[in-house]
Amino acid sequence: MQTRRDFMLLAGSLLAAPLARAQNVGAPKLDVPYVPTPPEVVRVMLDMGGVTGRDMVYDLGCGDGRIVITAAKERGARGVGIDIDPQRIDEANRNAREARVADRVQFRVGDLFASNFAEATVVTLYLLPQINQRLRPQLWRQLAVGARVVSHEFDMGDMWPADRIENVEGRRLLAWTIKPEHKRA
Ligand SMILES: C[S@@+](CC[C@H](N)C(=O)[O-])C[C@H]1O[C@@H](n2cnc3c(N)ncnc32)[C@H](O)[C@@H]1O
DSSP: OOOHHHHHHHHHHHHHHHHHHHTTTTOOOOSSOOOOOOHHHHHHHHHHTTOOTTOEEEEESOTTSHHHHHHHHHHOOEEEEEESOHHHHHHHHHHHHHTTOTTTEEEEEOOGGGOOOTTOSEEEEOOOHHHHHHHHHHHHHHSOTTOEEEEESOOOOTTSOOSEEEEETTEEEEEEEOOHHHHHO
16 A cells, blocks of 8 residues: 555656656757658668668667668668667657568667677768767777768768768768778777
């Protein structure tokens, strides 16, 4: 049976919830705000990554999961999306079920800088210049030779010039391949 103290605690947390939301208390700290990639740009990113049914696609900062879901639905790939915002991951899981690819994709709440994406054959990014540059050593360390990285809009700085750049719908898309020298660096 609930005690009066239990009741007061529960009532207190119910009253506090709207206030906490209004003050953004407990909201994840985003390194990059949520801005989705348009569907036609997603398809060109997958083309630039050469995504096929043999690939494992990771989207670091996956938003509503559209890149990984399109890779699974249209290319037969498997994929994983990681986002620090649990609300985005809820949306991504819902979208995967609606697209009937939930058996081929996984979405995880997490910080991309604390993630292991070594199994990826293709990594997609829509982050920011300084976040890409901070991520570069992790990409070189974790990914296997031959893995591809595709970024919407932002480069990796002078340390890693892109192998290929395309302009689509006024957006810049950049692609890199992991080479043996990156593993030795
Ligand atoms: C510009 S959006 C890109 C969304 C998706 N990749 C796309 O292209 O449609 C960036 C995403 O990164 C997520 N994000 C920001 N900081 C992050 C971090 N440290 N770890 C994981 N995700 C992060 C945001 O929540 C947001 O959904």
